Amino acid sequence: MSKYFLGSTLDDPIAEATRQWRAHGWEEAAPGMAAVTTITRVNRILVSRIEEALSPFGLTFARFEILRLLGFARDNELPMGKIGDRLQVHPASVTSAVKRLERDGLIERVPADHDNRIVLARLLPDGRKTLEQATRRINEVFTSLELDTATLQDLTAHLAAIRSD
Amino acid sequence: MSKYFLGSTLDDPIAEATRQWRAHGWEEAAPGMAAVTTITRVNRILVSRIEEALSPFGLTFARFEILRLLGFARDNELPMGKIGDRLQVHPASVTSAVKRLERDGLIERVPADHDNRIVLARLLPDGRKTLEQATRRINEVFTSLELDTATLQDLTAHLAAIRSD
DNA sequence: TTATAATAGTTTGATGTCAAAGTATTTCCT
DNA sequence: AGGAAATACTTTGACATCAAACTATTATAA
Secondary structure, three states, rough: OOOOOOOOOOOOOHHHHHHHHHHHHHHHHHHHHHHHHHHHHHHHHHHHHHHHHHHHHHOHHHHHHHHHHHHHOOEEEEEEHHHHHHOOHHOOOOOHHHHHHHHHEEEEEEEEEEEEEEEEEEHHHHHHHHHHHHHHHHHHHOOOOOOOHHHHHHHHHHHHHHHHO | OOOOOOOOOOOOHHHHHHHHHHHHOOOHHHHHHHHHHHHHHHHHHHHHHHHHHHHOOOOOOHHHHHHHHHHOHHHEEEEEEEEEEEHOOHHHHHHHHHHHHHOOOEEEEEEEEEEEEEEEEOHHHHHHHHHHHHHHHHHHHOOOOOOOHHHHHHHHHHHHHHHHO
16 A cells, blocks of 8 residues: 555545546546646655665665766766756756765765866765665666566657657 | 756757666666656656746645645545545645645635544635636646647556556 | 856755654544 | 553654855956
8 A cells, every 4th residue: 555545445536636627627638637647646656765775875866866977977077067957957956966965975076177167076986886886776676667668668758758848 | 948958959868878777787777767767857847837837826736736636525625634645645745735725825724523633624715716727727738748648648557557556 | 358248056945745753632442 | 441552633854846046257249
């Protein structure tokens, strides 16, 4: 049974909302409503699973993504701005997450020598080690989803239409 | 071009991550990684669109969902706990959102007379009015998604497997 | 050369999410 | 009846997200 869900197994709140939408003459909007609501719920569940897997390392998903990005980057470093671009998050969110990664000794922040406006986040040895362990753990989550590979790929492909804007 | 995305249109960070995953021998986890990452990104984009549409009413998506739920409920009221069950959010999140809806005069909180532990959130006339206008606006978002109806329904059906746990 | 514009990050403030701890009330069981 | 356990909700604290305002640095243009 799901977290926070104490009611009867029989009623599915999203199915119920869909019925209501149709009953109120919003037929056209019903499939979109159901899809968006579903994505929101699923997102929370997935992030929750991931953060449970990452908890032994004191990492959140957001911070893991930054570590992972730096682990792939040339010289293990990237400007704050690039991180925001790649992860599609607000610059303030990058500042916030990087501050915590630095606090925990996983990365360091260094000014770029050719342009002092730029701050580079650089993976440290401890960060590399944590990253490698965390990646193994998170991959267990990725391989144990309820959907088969083909469905996952379909899903990814379809949602790309929304993601790109 | 997307918010916060300043780089070349050619590089797709998720496609790149998938390449890296395969290159590092995490082939099995790659589809899951891509799907989860995509869902996270898409969720943020959708919530962002919705909240832009709701901004004239001073509503967030979370608070809209509560209003919408109350609008469908018998007597326009529900216990805090039921709201959390239906929306699959933590009780503390309900408390937080309801506090703001009450502050804005859209709902009221009343103790249930048969059990004083229970707090009922009840839609007020102003809340009803705001709800109706907000629903029209949010339905415009739901009807203007980049995916056709069949795809939306497929998506909803597939993701239900994850949502139910 | 210098004033203006653009760029890169950070700070602040509002909201949302969750876990864990705390309070109040009701139920259950001896 | 009375104490323990369960239930319902709130509070607190940590973290994430975004928008808007602010600072610093570099580029542009008169």
